[in-house]
């Protein structure tokens with residue numbers, strides 16, 4: 068039988084730093100994760116899925132995690148760190164798998180990576196440039212390079228994401244009779260946009276949601292997925308691995324103040340984002356530009372709130388359209404992250420729940 072001390076002295080202890088961004092957690096894996104084979108970050112992402120998924124489950128699911136847990140696995144070497152286009156790589160993970168972009172985790176990582184002095188964890192830390200008290204870093208995420216600005220002595224981080232674009236405006240989704248328990252309309256208009264990951268965007272007014280918004284969002288996800296496959300809507304210009312519907316964001320412009328709106332993001336098979344969803348902000352800004360009410364390069368900021376940030380002033384994200392490129396619109400997102408702690412995770416071989424579990428009730 069293992070004692071706790073001997074478990075802690077083993078090599079397979081996983082150390083994490085814990086943060087939150089507007090209430091959404093980021094569990095940053097800082098040591099104990101095995102090396103990922105592959106030349107590119109997307110190859111390493113596939114390798115993590117195929118060979119180390121038990122570690123994701125262990126860290127995200129109960130009893131170590133919970134239904135809203137989110138993680139970031141640092142990847143020291145990628146094709147873009149080698150070419151000098153990025154300073155470090157990252158893989159994002161959650162209860163269901165691995166995402167391609169995450170704004171809230173980027174905000175947390177920005178702070179943490181600038182704070183750290185551990186060169187084993189972040190070998191290029193010393194090459195970062197600080198100008199007028201703001202440190203700049205480039206994080207290679209599966210969707211591309213994110214340029215992050217971290218001011219000294221502040222918890223507010225800004226990032227410029229990989230280009231965002233609208234895939235389909237005004238997609239008409241017929242609501243079949245069996246889904247009308249949660250959605251009161253016969254037809255709903257949905258927009259599909261990409262902000263490092265693909266989102267279905269639908270207003271709560273359009274949805275005519277009866278009482279269970281999570282059930283309505285899950286129905287929209289199913290129906291949009293069906294239509295998107297038929298009409299080839301979820302297409303990334305270069306990477307097949309990025310072609311999936313990551314989430315549904317239910318928006319409400321009647322809440323969030325005069326220059327803002329509320330959004331509730333359901334992603335990864337039912338996880339609910341506590342934050343205003345940074346990658347969702349990227350997608351929503353691209354849509355706002357296409358709808359013609361937000362300019363590009365005008366320094367106009369729009370506020371994006373979540374159900375948590377709405378209750379606490381100053382916790383929301385802000386988004387602005389910075390630049391139009393051939394691949395899409397470069398969006399700037401601003402938000403705040405705070406530390407909550409650090410953990411050392413162990414597991415005992417005899418533990419039948421060592422790789423985590425999802426709570427479900429027998430039918």
Ligand SMILES: O=C(O)[C@H]1NCC[C@@H]1O
Nearest residue numbers: 168169170171344345346
């Ligand atoms: O901020 C974001 O982009 C995200 N938060 C959880 C789901 C998304 O990845």
